[in-house]
Amino acid sequence: MSILVNKNSKVIVQGFTGKEGTFHAQNCLDYGTNVVGGVSPGKGGKIHLGKPVFDSVKEAVQATSADVSLIFVPPIFASDAIIEAAFAGIIVIVCITEGIPVKDAMIAKKIVEKHNAVLIGPNCPGIITPDEAKIGIMPGFIFKKGSIGLISKSGTLTYEAAHQVAQVGFGISTAIGIGGDPIIGSTFIDLLKLFNEDDETEAVVIIGEIGGDLEIQAADYIKKYFKKPVVAFIAGQTAPKDKRMGHAGAIISSGSGTAQEKMDALSEAGVSVAKNPAIIGETLKKMIEENCKNI
Amino acid sequence: MKIHEYQAKELFQKYNIPTQGGIVIEDATKADEAVDKLGGNLWVVKAQVHAGGRGKGGGVKLAKNKEEVIKYVKQILGMTLITAQTGEEGILVRKVYIAKAEDIKKEYYFGIVLDRNLEMPVMIASTEGGVEIEKIAKESPEKIHKVAIDPQIGICDFQIRELAKTLNFNKIVSRRFSLFARNLYQFYMNSDAEMVEINPMILTDDDQLIALDAKVSFDDNALGRHKDIAEMQDFFEEEESEIEAHKYGLNYIKLDGNVGCMVNGAGLAMSTMDIIKDEGGEPANFLDVGGNANAETVAKGFELILKDSNVKAIFVNIFGGIVRCDRIANGIIKATEITEVKVPVIVRLEGTNSKEALEILRKVNIANLISANDLKDGAKKSVQTAIGV
Numbered sequence: 001m002s003i004l005v006n007k008n009s010k011v012i013v014q015g016f017t018g019k020e021g022t023f024h025a026q027n028c029l030d031y032g033t034n035v036v037g038g039v040s041p042g043k044g045g046k047i048h049l050g051k052p053v054f055d056s057v058k059e060a061v062q063a064t065s066a067d068v069s070l071i072f073v074p075p076i077f078a079s080d081a082i083i084e085a086a087f088a089g090i091i092v093i094v095c096i097t098e099g100i101p102v103k104d105a106m107i108a109k110k111i112v113e114k115h116n117a118v119l120i121g122p123n124c125p126g127i128i129t130p131d132e133a134k135i136g137i138m139p140g141f142i143f144k145k146g147s148i149g150l151i152s153k154s155g156t157l158t159y160e161a162a163h164q165v166a167q168v169g170f171g172i173s174t175a176i177g178i179g180g181d182p183i184i185g186s187t188f189i190d191l192l193k194l195f196n197e198d199d200e201t202e203a204v205v206i207i208g209e210i211g212g213d214l215e216i217q218a219a220d221y222i223k224k225y226f227k228k229p230v231v232a233f234i235a236g237q238t239a240p241k242d243k244r245m246g247h248a249g250a251i252i253s254s255g256s257g258t259a260q261e262k263m264d265a266l267s268e269a270g271v272s273v274a275k276n277p278a279i280i281g282e283t284l285k286k287m288i289e290e291n292c293k294n295i
Numbered sequence: 296m297k298i299h300e301y302q303a304k305e306l307f308q309k310y311n312i313p314t315q316g317g318i319v320i321e322d323a324t325k326a327d328e329a330v331d332k333l334g335g336n337l338w339v340v341k342a343q344v345h346a347g348g349r350g351k352g353g354g355v356k357l358a359k360n361k362e363e364v365i366k367y368v369k370q371i372l373g374m375t376l377i378t379a380q381t382g383e384e385g386i387l388v389r390k391v392y393i394a395k396a397e398d399i400k401k402e403y404y405f406g407i408v409l410d411r412n413l414e415m416p417v418m419i420a421s422t423e424g425g426v427e428i429e430k431i432a433k434e435s436p437e438k439i440h441k442v443a444i445d446p447q448i449g450i451c452d453f454q455i456r457e458l459a460k461t462l463n464f465n466k467i468v469s470r471r472f473s474l475f476a477r478n479l480y481q482f483y484m485n486s487d488a489e490m491v492e493i494n495p496m497i498l499t500d501d502d503q504l505i506a507l508d509a510k511v512s513f514d515d516n517a518l519g520r521h522k523d524i525a526e527m528q529d530f531f532e533e534e535e536s537e538i539e540a541h542k543y544g545l546n547y548i549k550l551d552g553n554v555g556c557m558v559n560g561a562g563l564a565m566s567t568m569d570i571i572k573d574e575g576g577e578p579a580n581f582l583d584v585g586g587n588a589n590a591e592t593v594a595k596g597f598e599l600i601l602k603d604s605n606v607k608a609i610f611v612n613i614f615g616g617i618v619r620c621d622r623i624a625n626g627i628i629k630a631t632e633i634t635e636v637k638v639p640v641i642v643r644l645e646g647t648n649s650k651e652a653l654e655i656l657r658k659v660n661i662a663n664l665i666s667a668n669d670l671k672d673g674a675k676k677s678v679q680t681a682i683g684v
Contacts, residue, residue: 075516075519076519076520099516100516101487101514101516101517101520102409102487102489102514102516102517103446103484103487103514103517104517106409106414106415106446107446107447109414110414110445110446110447125616137616137617138616139615139616139617139646139647141647142616142646152562153562154560154561154562154563154565155560155562155616156558156559156560156562156563156614156616157560157562157563157566158562159614159616159646160563160566160614160645160670163614163645163646180561180562182409182411183409183411183414207562209562209565210565212411212412213411213412217412233566235562235563235565235566235569236565236566236568236569237569237572238550238565238568238569238571238572238578239565239568239581240548240550243548243581245548245561245564245565245581246546246560246561246562246564246565246581246583247561247562248515248516249411250561250565254429255429259569275573276566276569276570276573276671277563277566277567277569277570277670278570278669278670278671278674279671
């Protein structure tokens with residue numbers, strides 16, 4: 001088991017024949033992901049990377065029964081691509097595109113919800129269930145198969161965490177990069193709910209950062225409902241106020257959204273909070289060992 | 296992106312939002328002419344800078360005659376304005392706005408901002424205008440009224456009625472407010488604004504509502520579809536090194552410490568700063584070289600970091616994914632050829648092709664290059680080098 005995607009997921013790539021789309025679709029295919037085709041308006045009927053190209057998501061779904069879409073469409077057109085996927089009945093929509101206007105993301109998210117689909121991102125590395133499906137731009141080899149769920153707002157920090165998880169002898173059930181934009185599809189809570197019900201996931205690592213209060217909402221959910229141990233790290237403890245730290249959503253505005261308040265809320269909810277990014281693996285190991293003792 | 300008050304007011308006028316008009320000047324000799332053009336018998340002279348709290352810092356003055364206008368213009372133009380938002384170093388005033396003063400019966404706060412939790416724009420109004428909204432929020436939160444607007448529907452009549460009631464407007468003013476609110480919402484949505492703040496919005500003696508001040512910022516990601524707004528960017532208001540970085544696809548923010556950082560990915564870049572602090576040092580900057588780092592961007596990164604004379608060591612922390620570490624290693628070598636790197640460079644390369652990368656760095660003999668085994672080791676060595684242990 002895993003969450004959202006596995007070896008049976010049928011994946012299409014939107015923006016398939018573009019430079020980014022081509023490069024990463026090939027990487028996903030090499031990893032073993034079941035990529036069944038792609039969409040590039042105006043190029044329907046062609047074959048690209050050995051897979052059929054369609055003019056629209058609707059046609060792609062009709063022909064391939066795809067249920068997952070991976071989006072590499074330029075920012076100004078990306079929300080249209082997300083909405084198109086939702087209308088065509090795609091269940092899991094993964095949007096890698098960085099730089100989508102907030103207004104577009106806000107409306108796209110509402111429409112995805114109306115269609116009962118799941119949106120991951122935008123501005124994220126994607127989702128991976130090791131040895132089954134890599135639907136994103138992450139380097140697959142870092143993610144070893146195992147029983148730790150990973151949810152992260154940051155790309156390279158996801159790799160760092162997955163690497164440390166492997167170093168302390170564990171592996172990943174599913175890892176999801178949720179992105180660092182002010183409005184994102186799936187949040188920590190949405191995914192924690194899925195991990196809560198996933199038999200193969202024994203513990204979860206969450207990587208947050210400054211800005212907004214999704215981590216604080218997650219802390220509240222964990223305290224009330226989450227049955228499994230959680231480790232967290234929050235990036236940006238030294239970030240200055242009112243400065244956007246790379247991610248559009250990573251900003252401490254009006255003094256709120258600081259790393260400290262998030263760390264405090266998570267600690268208070270019983271989460272083991274790693275003080276610095278080098279000890280995420282170590283903290284996880286310690287927590288799991290202690291949990292075993294208690295049982 | 297932020298714009299100046301006078302620019303925001305120009306945009307307001309395009310949307311038929313009643314606004315206190317005025318004239319912006321950069322040259323004190325133009326003040327005379329501006330007063331004649333405006334007419335009237337009472338004027339305000341306002342410094343045009345992006346920071347708030349201008350009045351308290353001496354950047355806003357009321358003038359009773361032309362001579363006073365000229366005096367204040369001369370005083371404010373070229374001054375270094377220090378407000379609660381600028382920090383001690385202050386900000387140089389390059390433009391002033393001269394406007395006719397209005398009769399004020401009452402001041403209000405009115406604005407629209409994105410609520411990240413509700414994932415909708417929120418219209419905010421308060422009877423406590425002219426005061427910082429953060430202050431009202433802290434001291435009398437019951438005086439702040441909000442309505443969340445579903446972007447798929449737009450603002451509804453009942454929501455406007457609700458706000459008008461909380462502001463105690465009579466029938467005529469309510470009608471004017473309705474138009475004001477609708478136009479402001481149109482402006483907010485159509486121009487991809489991030490935040491619009493009118494503080495104060497005033498009620499005049501003859502019951503007109505007027506935007507006396509205007510503070511607007513826009514979503515950077517949407518500027519591509521608003522060329523007219525993008526052109527309003529005032530580069531004097533931005534940190535020079537940050538603009539330079541953007542040209543090369545780098546994300547750089549200058550800080551006060553002495554350990555320079557070069558990292559791929561925003562989250563890892565932030566946490567690299569954190570671990571430097573945790574090891575007892577202070578980061579000199581945030582720098583994300585992005586997903587497509589190559590020799591040129593790495594060289595540019597070194598150049599930016601080294602412009603800051605506080606920097607005593609540079610920590611290069613790369614987790615290779617799509618970015619291959621061997622390319623970064625070659626980039627570092629090339630960078631040292633292009634730019635003279637005078638301080639020790641501590642390198643931690645992990646992920647794709649990290650072994651090959653370390654081999655490449657080992658072969659060339661660059662003085663001042665220290666390799667680190669992992670993140671903690673790298674941070675520790677960087678801090679120790681910077682403080683000279």
